[in-house]
Every structure is written in C-alpha cells, then in structure tokens.
Amino acid sequence: MPAVNTVLIVGGGTAGCSLAILLARAGVEVGIAEIKTDWTVHGSGITLQGNALRVLREVGVLPEVLESGFAFDELGLRSSSGAVLAEIPDARTGGPDLPATVGMDRPRLAEILSAAATRAGAEVLLGLTASELRQDESGVDVTFNDGTSARYDLVVGADGIRSHTRSLLGITTAPRPTGMSIWRVHTRRPPGLERTDLCYDGPCYIAGYCPTGADSLYAYLVEDSQDRTMLSSAEGLGIVRGLAAGYHGFWDEIRASLDGHASVNHTAFESLLVPAPWNRGRVALIGDAVHACPPTLAQGAAMCLEDASVLADVLLSAERLDQGLLDAFTARRFDRTRTIVDSSLLLTRWIRDGSTDADVPALMNRIAELVTEPA
Numbered sequence: 001m002p003a004v005n006t007v008l009i010v011g012g013g014t015a016g017c018s019l020a021i022l023l024a025r026a027g028v029e030v031g032i033a034e035i036k037t038d039w040t041v042h043g044s045g046i047t048l049q050g051n052a053l054r055v056l057r058e059v060g061v062l063p064e065v066l067e068s069g070f071a072f073d074e075l076g077l078r079s080s081s082g083a084v085l086a087e088i089p090d091a092r093t094g095g096p097d098l099p100a101t102v103g104m105d106r107p108r109l110a111e112i113l114s115a116a117a118t119r120a121g122a123e124v125l126l127g128l129t130a131s132e133l134r135q136d137e138s139g140v141d142v143t144f145n146d147g148t149s150a151r152y153d154l155v156v157g158a159d160g161i162r163s164h165t166r167s168l169l170g171i172t173t174a175p176r177p178t179g180m181s182i183w184r185v186h187t188r189r190p191p192g193l194e195r196t197d198l199c200y201d202g203p204c205y206i207a208g209y210c211p212t213g214a215d216s217l218y219a220y221l222v223e224d225s226q227d228r229t230m231l232s233s234a235e236g237l238g239i240v241r242g243l244a245a246g247y248h249g250f251w252d253e254i255r256a257s258l259d260g261h262a263s264v265n266h267t268a269f270e271s272l273l274v275p276a277p278w279n280r281g282r283v284a285l286i287g288d289a290v291h292a293c294p295p296t297l298a299q300g301a302a303m304c305l306e307d308a309s310v311l312a313d314v315l316l317s318a319e320r321l322d323q324g325l326l327d328a329f330t331a332r333r334f335d336r337t338r339t340i341v342d343s344s345l346l347l348t349r350w351i352r353d354g355s356t357d358a359d360v361p362a363l364m365n366r367i368a369e370l371v372t373e374p375a
C-alpha cells in the first residue's frame with residue numbers, strides 16, 4: 001500500500017502531469033487542478049536532455065516524444081558569420097540507449113503528457129485552483145475557487161515559478177531576475193540543420209537554434225532584460241528580425257522564414273531556489289514552484305521531471321506519510337537542483353560579463369556527470 005490514497009496536484013504542467021501519471025498508474029486516486037480552462041500550451045520549443053528523456057521513459061511517453069521530436073547527439077559552436085568553431089559530442093546523460101538531446105515543440109510535449117495523465121486515470125479539474133488549504137494530521141481540506149471542496153491525503157503544488165500554492169503555504173521566496181531575457185521563435189527548419197548550434201558573438205549574448213521535428217525548429221536570441229510587454233507581435237517579430245540580421249549561416253534562412261505567421265515569445269531569465277524543506281505538513285511543492293533557472297544548461301524541465309519521479313518513488317515505496325518521508329524527498333532533490341540553479345546562473349554571468357577565463361567545458365562536464373547519475 002502506498003503512503004497516500006488520494007492526491008491533489010495543483011498545476012498540470014510538465015511536473016504535475018508526470019507525477020499524476022506515475023501515481024495514478026500505481027492506483028492512487030489523483031486529481032489535477034489546472035487553472036487554465038482549455039489546458040493548451042503556447043510557446044516555441046524545448047530542449048530535452050538525456051536525463052529528462054530517462055524520466056519520460058519511466059512515465060511511459062518516450063515513444064511519442066521520440067516520434068514527435070528531433071533527436072541529436074552533438075552541439076555546434078559557430079561564429080556570427082556562420083563559421084563552425086567547434087563540434088562537441090553531447091553526453092548521453094540518460095544512458096547509452098537514449099539520445100543525448102531531443103528538441104521538440106512545447107505544445108506537443110504538453111499534449112502528450114496531459115493525454116497520458118488522463119489515460120492513466122487522473123481526474124482533470126480545468127479552470128480550478130486551490131484557494132484555501134486547511135490541514136490536520138490525517139489530510140488536507142481543499143477549497144477550490146468555485147467554492148467546492150474536497151479532502152486529500154496529500155496536496156502537491158506544481159503550479160510553476162509563480163506558484164500560488166507556495167504563497168498559500170506562507171513561503172515568501174520569490175523568483176529573481178538575472179538581467180537577461182530571451183526571444184524565442186518557432187519556424188521552419190532549413191534542410192541540413194540537424195543539431196543545436198550556439199553563437200556567443202554578434203549583437204546578442206547567445207544566438208541559438210534547436211531542431212524540433214521533421215520540418216520545424218525554435219530559434220532564440222538572448223539580450224539585456226527590458227520591458228517588451230507592450231509590443232505587438234508584429235513589433236516583436238521586427239526586433240527578432242533585426243537582432244537575427246547579425247547572424248549568418250543557417251540564420252539567413254531562419255530570418256527569411258520569419259513572416260507574419262511566425263510566433264514570437266519574449267521571456268525574462270529568472271532564478272529561484274526555495275530553502276528546504278519543500279513541504280509544510282501534507283502540502284509539498286515540486287518543479288518550478290521550488291527551483292527555476294535561466295535555460296543556459298537546458299536542465300529546468302529535466303529537474304521538474306526528476307522531482308516527479310523521486311516524489312512518486314518516495315510515496316509509492318512507503319506505507320505512511322510523515323515528515324520523514326517528505327524530508328527524504330527534499331534530501332534527494334535539494335543539492336542536485338541547487339547545483340543546476342547555481343551553475344546555470346554562473347554560466348549566465350560568464351556570458352553577460354564576456355569572461356575570457358571561464359572554463360565552460362569543465363562546468364558542462366561536471367553537470368553532465370551529475371545528471372547522468374539517476375536522481
């Protein structure tokens with residue numbers, strides 16, 4: 001018998017859906033309260049490293065991920081002229097039988113995970129969130145925003161970097177800006193573009209692209225943080241085109257493909273690390289609700305997936321839910337996620353300051369070694 005029979009997960013993103021699948025498949029009654037009414041995800045692409053793929057395999061969605069995405073095993077470094085500076089084999093951190101990296105469209109990943117959660121038997125409560133949590137020794141009474149209520153053995157806040165559940169728990173740690181932000185655009189993949197290439201010169205801190213499927217990619221340009229919220233998408237696209245004009249090689253084709261239909265997204269780089277423990281009684285937090293980092297190592301979603309895997313493992317292999325069990329969860333996750341957050345921030349600083357003595361390969365190797373070890 002697992003430590004819990006009923007679990008409410010607040011937030012149906014990567015972390016929430018993955019936890020829902022693992023628990024529901026083991027016979028736990030799972031509800032997902034997702035504040036969006038239609039559960040669609042917008043956005044460009046995502047880079048999934050081997051350790052993320054390892055959890056997606058455990059969750060049971062790897063075949064769909066591999067079929068929808070684009071797998072590759074090498075990273076390129078280029079100058080802004082498009083000249084290749086280095087071709088670096090990517091570590092297969094999920095194990096030798098998984099690709100080093102899969103690029104995929106974010107909406108497709110979300111669709112795969114949400115469909116799998118429903119198939120596993122999770123009850124999906126769209127348009128709902130927990131507005132009040134009252135707990136005692138044996139459970140949590142949740143009042144939802146529509147006035148209804150229900151009781152659960154455990155509530156898990158997986159509601160992202162601005163987690164409302166975190167606030168309900170009185171945890172005041174908040175995301176911090178890093179001074180950088182990123183333009184991302186989803187567009188057509190030129191023939192021959194078959195891996196991520198990064199460029200650290202030119203008008204942006206980073207210019208990169210990642211194939212996401214048979215004929216798609218997402219490209220990104222990192223700049224000093226500024227308020228772009230008032231821009232129309234046509235104005236955003238104009239800025240992206242202007243910044244992309246400083247890059248050549250495949251960028252020439254990418255820029256040419258950015259017509260009025262291209263979807264552009266601008267996001268600030270932020271970081272967050274909530275001090276341990278990641279629970280208050282019978283309410284626990286996972287994913288970006290407790291740790292988030294700028295995507296310089298492309299490990300954010302991987303860490304969220306690992307949280308889901310470890311929390312499911314801890315809950316399913318014990319018979320009683322107590323603080324010791326949730327401490328064991330935090331203990332298995334805290335140092336690893338802290339290393340990822342700190343290293344992503346260090347890399348961000350090195351790039352911003354143009355550090356010439358920074359040992360980026362050594363940092364990358366340390367992270368690859370760390371995440372190759374299963375969580």
Ligand SMILES: Cc1cc2nc3c(=O)[nH]c(=O)nc-3n(C[C@H](O)[C@H](O)[C@H](O)COP(=O)(O)OP(=O)(O)OC[C@H]3O[C@@H](n4cnc5c(N)ncnc54)[C@H](O)[C@@H]3O)c2cc1C
Nearest residue numbers: 011013014015035047129159160164287288295300301302
């Ligand atoms: C610019 C950028 C690029 C990135 N690129 C990568 C990458 O290439 N690779 C990688 O591994 N990671 C990347 N990341 C990190 C990754 O996107 C996140 O770590 C991951 O998506 C977080 O998953 P999550 O499930 O914790 O939260 P989210 O994906 O934010 O999901 C939270 C869910 O909760 C819902 N929700 C919010 N509030 C409430 C509420 N009050 N009640 C109920 N539901 C609620 C939301 O609608 C959403 O469905 C990137 C991050 C950024 C900012």
